[in-house]
Amino acid sequence: MEKSKRKIGSIIYSWLAVLVLISFIASVAEGLIVQNLIQRLQVFAELRAYINDFENDVDINERLYEYATWEWNILSGFDGTNAKLEALRKANSDYLAEVSIVNKDGIVTYSSDPEMLGKDLHNDKYLSDYLVLFEGKEDYYAAKIDTNPFIKDPNLKRIYTGVISSNGEYIVLFGYERDGFWEHYDTELWLQVRSVRIGTTGFLMACHSDGRIAGVSYAVEDKEKGLEDHQFYAGEIPLPEKEGEIYETISGFYGQECYVSMLKKPDCYVIAAYPVAEANALRKEFNILYLILFVAIFAILLVLIYILMKNHVVKEIRSIHGSLKRITEGDLDEKADAKGSIEFYDLSRGINDTVSNLKDRIQAAREQMAAEIENARQIQESAVPQVFPEDERFELYASMNTAEAVGGDFYDFFMTDENTLAVVMADVSGKGMPAALYMMRAKTLIKTYARQGLPVDEVAAETNKRLCEDTSQGMFVTAWIGFLDLTTGVMSYVHAGHTMPVLLRGDHASENAASFVKQKINTVLGGLRKARYMRQEITLQPGDSIFLYTDGVTEAHDVNNGMYGEERLLTFIEEKVNASSCKASCEAVLSDVAAFSDGAKQFDDITMMWVRYKGK
Numbered sequence: 001m002e003k004s005k006r007k008i009g010s011i012i013y014s015w016l017a018v019l020v021l022i023s024f025i026a027s028v029a030e031g032l033i034v035q036n037l038i039q040r041l042q043v044f045a046e047l048r049a050y051i052n053d054f055e056n057d058v059d060i061n062e063r064l065y066e067y068a069t070w071e072w073n074i075l076s077g078f079d080g081t082n083a084k085l086e087a088l089r090k091a092n093s094d095y096l097a098e099v100s101i102v103n104k105d106g107i108v109t110y111s112s113d114p115e116m117l118g119k120d121l122h123n124d125k126y127l128s129d130y131l132v133l134f135e136g137k138e139d140y141y142a143a144k145i146d147t148n149p150f151i152k153d154p155n156l157k158r159i160y161t162g163v164i165s166s167n168g169e170y171i172v173l174f175g176y177e178r179d180g181f182w183e184h185y186d187t188e189l190w191l192q193v194r195s196v197r198i199g200t201t202g203f204l205m206a207c208h209s210d211g212r213i214a215g216v217s218y219a220v221e222d223k224e225k226g227l228e229d230h231q232f233y234a235g236e237i238p239l240p241e242k243e244g245e246i247y248e249t250i251s252g253f254y255g256q257e258c259y260v261s262m263l264k265k266p267d268c269y270v271i272a273a274y275p276v277a278e279a280n281a282l283r284k285e286f287n288i289l290y291l292i293l294f295v296a297i298f299a300i301l302l303v304l305i306y307i308l309m310k311n312h313v314v315k316e317i318r319s320i321h322g323s324l325k326r327i328t329e330g331d332l333d334e335k336a337d338a339k340g341s342i343e344f345y346d347l348s349r350g351i352n353d354t355v356s357n358l359k360d361r362i363q364a365a366r367e368q369m370a371a372e373i374e375n376a377r378q379i380q381e382s383a384v385p386q387v388f389p390e391d392e393r394f395e396l397y398a399s400m401n402t403a404e405a406v407g408g409d410f411y412d413f414f415m416t417d418e419n420t421l422a423v424v425m426a427d428v429s430g431k432g433m434p435a436a437l438y439m440m441r442a443k444t445l446i447k448t449y450a451r452q453g454l455p456v457d458e459v460a461a462e463t464n465k466r467l468c469e470d471t472s473q474g475m476f477v478t479a480w481i482g483f484l485d486l487t488t489g490v491m492s493y494v495h496a497g498h499t500m501p502v503l504l505r506g507d508h509a510s511e512n513a514a515s516f517v518k519q520k521i522n523t524v525l526g527g528l529r530k531a532r533y534m535r536q537e538i539t540l541q542p543g544d545s546i547f548l549y550t551d552g553v554t555e556a557h558d559v560n561n562g563m564y565g566e567e568r569l570l571t572f573i574e575e576k577v578n579a580s581s582c583k584a585s586c587e588a589v590l591s592d593v594a595a596f597s598d599g600a601k602q603f604d605d606i607t608m609m610w611v612r613y614k615g616k
Helices: 002-057 060-077 082-091 127-135 178-194 220-225 276-328 342-383 432-451 456-468 566-576 582-597
Strands: 096-103 108-111 140-142 158-164 170-177 203-208 213-216 246-253 256-264 268-275 394-401 408-417 420-428 477-485 490-496 502-504 514-516 536-539 545-549 606-613
Touching: 002 203, 002 246, 002 256, 002 268, 002 276, 082 096, 096 158, 127 140, 127 158, 127 170, 170 178, 178 203, 178 213, 256 276, 268 276, 276 342, 342 432, 394 408, 394 420, 394 582, 408 432, 408 606, 420 432, 420 545, 420 606, 432 456, 432 477, 456 477, 456 490, 502 566, 514 566, 545 582, 566 582, 582 606
Parallel strands: none
Antiparallel strands: 096 108, 096 170, 140 158, 158 170, 203 213, 203 268, 246 256, 256 268, 394 606, 408 420, 420 477, 477 490, 490 536, 502 514, 502 545, 545 606
């Protein structure tokens, strides 16, 4: 026992050391991975913020408005002649290509460009928007320029800004030509880029659509890397092709490993770069401190757990293990008794309470099961008629011997009218209370449709449809339904997957007095909604009998697992049964089945009905 104790302890300590080591390695690795991921996300988020700020700060509309305001101030003393307009255009020819005056009729009356004279702005798709200035709501108008319009439209010659005169009588249009606009746009990019610094060594770069660098923010030493204004882009990462989405990567960039974010706009590229070395410098110091702290924590944790295991756990585990082993072997009177600590005491008490509750639940389950079986048995027995009619035209007797597990056998007989006897023999799939309840529903449906005067095939069809409406229980019914015309002896019937009845001819038969009723077998009730059922007939002569039964008769087993079978049933009826009494006939068959079983357990219900036709 002592040797066994040491073995258990050594196993626990070994696994403890392994688990602590694995936990330590996993925790450190996970911490480093998470830190790397967080740093990556933070750096790229910062670079995206720089790019977004750059986009928001580059506003060529504001720049054009400044030019228009300055030019308008120059023209404040306009004398109505072209001379002053032409002088203004020549003085600013580097970007200003045209100055025109438009009257309230929308006609260009003065212009430094002769081609504009007499032009009606109402007929110009682009310039007609400037006529809103005559409404007096604004004193300045220009089409919104989010990107370089000359890049979007290569055929565009000029873009305009318009200013309304102080008396509201005319509009002054300032037209800017391609090269001048481009120069001012280039200046705007340069100004915004030069004011940005990313960290200590990171930089922001703006390039024109042709790859020429419009501006770059860099440290003095970065000039040696070729990061100069108006040079062509020479980075290792290709410029992105997809417009509007920020491309992010970590790669070599101008001679050093960098976090790089790139954005393609219609007329330029914006690139933000941050060296990995600078980003990692602070994180490396933090990682060392993080590793030292983890080593200390796990070392202390390992020592404490080892001491706890050695002094308080192993002994109690062995005690509880012994109790649990005896309980699992079936000894529900065993009591766990481990009191080395509050936790083990509570565990022992919990095990004992669980076993006690388990015993109570087992007992309650047994009682509940017994009650359920009894309820199902009562439902099953109360569902079938126990009083048999006395009628000069026919004799009838039925019996049902239920097995230990309640099934779904049932029989029924009733008059549909004064001259028609309906007989039903059926078996519901399944056991217990669900089968008993399903039996009740099937029996009620058959009887309801039969008493509505429907022929036997329609009774089967309508019952099948109703049973198929609820497929949640997955049950079905095998049934033999017959309507006996007491005036003619014609039995019309439907065979829905049930056992074959036995026809026993009366004294008028010369041979083969007993035989199975050969018939077309239809599908079970509750199986297929669209199933069809064939109406079949057999004519009974006075003295003829039909024996109906469930498979509990033919499938009864003996102690050697042999089966009673259909041939034995047919032979017994033909040789041993006297059909002068339906009750005696049923009891004779039941006695033969019991003799065959010879003490073997009955596993299914044995239900039978004997019907003898007497005639008029």
